[in-house]
Amino acid sequence: MAAPAEPRVCSIARTLDVVGERWALLVVREVFLGNHRFDQMVRRTGAPRDTLTARLRTLVGAGVLERRRYSEHPPRFEYRLTDAGRDLYPVILSLLHWGDQHLAGRDGPPLVLEHRCGHRLVPETTCHACGEAVEPTDVTRRSTVQA
Amino acid sequence: MAAPAEPRVCSIARTLDVVGERWALLVVREVFLGNHRFDQMVRRTGAPRDTLTARLRTLVGAGVLERRRYSEHPPRFEYRLTDAGRDLYPVILSLLHWGDQHLAGRDGPPLVLEHRCGHRLVPETTCHACGEAVEPTDVTRRSTVQA
DNA sequence: CCGAGTCGGTCCGAATCCTGGACCAACTCC
DNA sequence: GGAGTTGGTCCAGGATTCGGACCGACTCGG
Numbered sequence: 001m002a003a004p005a006e007p008r009v010c011s012i013a014r015t016l017d018v019v020g021e022r023w024a025l026l027v028v029r030e031v032f033l034g035n036h037r038f039d040q041m042v043r044r045t046g047a048p049r050d051t052l053t054a055r056l057r058t059l060v061g062a063g064v065l066e067r068r069r070y071s072e073h074p075p076r077f078e079y080r081l082t083d084a085g086r087d088l089y090p091v092i093l094s095l096l097h098w099g100d101q102h103l104a105g106r107d108g109p110p111l112v113l114e115h116r117c118g119h120r121l122v123p124e125t126t127c128h129a130c131g132e133a134v135e136p137t138d139v140t141r142r143s144t145v146q147a
Numbered sequence: 148m149a150a151p152a153e154p155r156v157c158s159i160a161r162t163l164d165v166v167g168e169r170w171a172l173l174v175v176r177e178v179f180l181g182n183h184r185f186d187q188m189v190r191r192t193g194a195p196r197d198t199l200t201a202r203l204r205t206l207v208g209a210g211v212l213e214r215r216r217y218s219e220h221p222p223r224f225e226y227r228l229t230d231a232g233r234d235l236y237p238v239i240l241s242l243l244h245w246g247d248q249h250l251a252g253r254d255g256p257p258l259v260l261e262h263r264c265g266h267r268l269v270p271e272t273t274c275h276a277c278g279e280a281v282e283p284t285d286v287t288r289r290s291t292v293q294a
Numbered sequence: 295c296c297g298a299g300t301c302g303g304t305c306c307g308a309a310t311c312c313t314g315g316a317c318c319a320a321c322t323c324c
Numbered sequence: 325g326g327a328g329t330t331g332g333t334c335c336a337g338g339a340t341t342c343g344g345a346c347c348g349a350c351t352c353g354g
Contacts, residue, residue: 006193007190007192008191010176010243010257011242011243011245011246011247011251011256012172012173012176012239012243012246013192014246015243015245015246015249015250016173016242020169020172022167022311025159025163025167026157026159026160032283038331038332039329039331042331044155045154045155045160046153047313048314048315049314049315049331049333050312050313050314050332050333050334051312051313052332053331053332053333063249071321071330073320073321074319074322074330074331075320075331076321077332084248084249086283087248087249088245089272089281089282090237090245090270090281091242091245093241093272093281094240094241094272096157096158096159097158097237098237098238099158099159099160099162100158101234102210102231103158103161103162103165104158109158110155110156110158111157111158111288112288112289113286113287113288113289114287114288114289115274115276115281115285115286116285116287117277117279119274119276119277120276121274121275121276121281121286122274122275122276123272123274123275123281124273124275125236125237125240125270125271125273126270126271126272127262127264127266127268127269128266128269128270129262129264129266129267129268129269130262134236134262135236136233136236138262138263139260139261139262139268140260140261140263141258141260142259142260142261142267168340169340169341170341184302185301185302186301186302186303189302194341195342195344196304196344197303197304197305197342197343198341198342199303200304201340201341218301218350220349220350221302221349221350221351222302222349223300223302223350224301224302
């Protein structure tokens with residue numbers, strides 16, 4: 001009898017259930033970039049309006065975005081990051097950085113960020129405890145059930 | 148004439164073209180966890196075999212994974228991370244951490260990692276230049292064309 | 295030598311999701 | 325009064341994904 005070995009219970013999979021659908025993270029990117037309105041998002045992401053509607057609903061439902069009325073007459077809405085949404089910043093930065101490293105053409109990265117320290121922002125993933133940069137080989141599993 | 152404002156040229160979008168399809172990042176997760184074989188990935192991710200075949204091809208084509216023969220008779224293959232693939236570690240860690248923060252049930256995170264410094268690994272995104280943790284509000288755009 | 299298991303897939307038809315484009319109701323601005 | 329803005333909805337066709345059956349080459353135990 002071959003061990004069925006259920007699909008792994010995993011925070012990565014859970015996160016992707018929320019932000020893993022097509023366009024979801026590009027929507028989040030736009031909100032980080034300051035574009036909070038439906039029409040802006042349509043234009044800057046290229047997502048079909050229908051799909052965008054669906055994604056916004058999922059993201060609001062998951063507590064990543066908040067739908068907020070900014071005009072009464074006529075009623076108009078915009079989308080803002082919740083605290084949980086702001087916590088996605090490392091996800092956005094790491095995706096951005098990987099693209100900069102591996103997919104930038106001869107023109108270099110299309111978007112360059114600057115940290116308040118005055119230098120170009122190159123994001124680095126570090127261990128909160130010791131402050132050192134984290135390499136895959138420096139990490140082990142603690143107390144897990146399965147291989 | 149309304150400004151058409153082309154979809155943003157963006158490293159995030161480019162990265163998601165490579166690893167944004169369903170199951171792609173879970174495949175990468177499995178490889179990081181040491182499961183390199185087709186059947187293991189089927190079991191541990193839950194992806195349909197068909198889809199997994201397609202994903203592996205995309206990831207190999209994009210240079211994230213490498214398909215390697217580990218047996219001659221019968222011919223058997225496994226998948227290894229390339230350098231580019233290993234560079235996805237921050238992406239994986241940030242997704243994991245967000246799920247741990249916002250989607251862990253009462254049982255807590257299903258997977259706990261330990262850094263070689265001996266502490267539980269809590270990944271933090273820092274600025275390579277100054278070493279400080281990066282907050283969305285600390286970052287501005289440098290020399291961009293558009294809003 | 296037989297039967298069961300392993301492994302990395304392929305093939306299929308059905309269900310689901312994504313796509314682009316047309317359309318709309320309020321309201322504002324010129 | 326006409327054009328534009330805004331935040332959507334509706335639809336039909338196309339692309340993806342789904343689960344499950346199946347397969348060929350080989351190994352292992354008895």
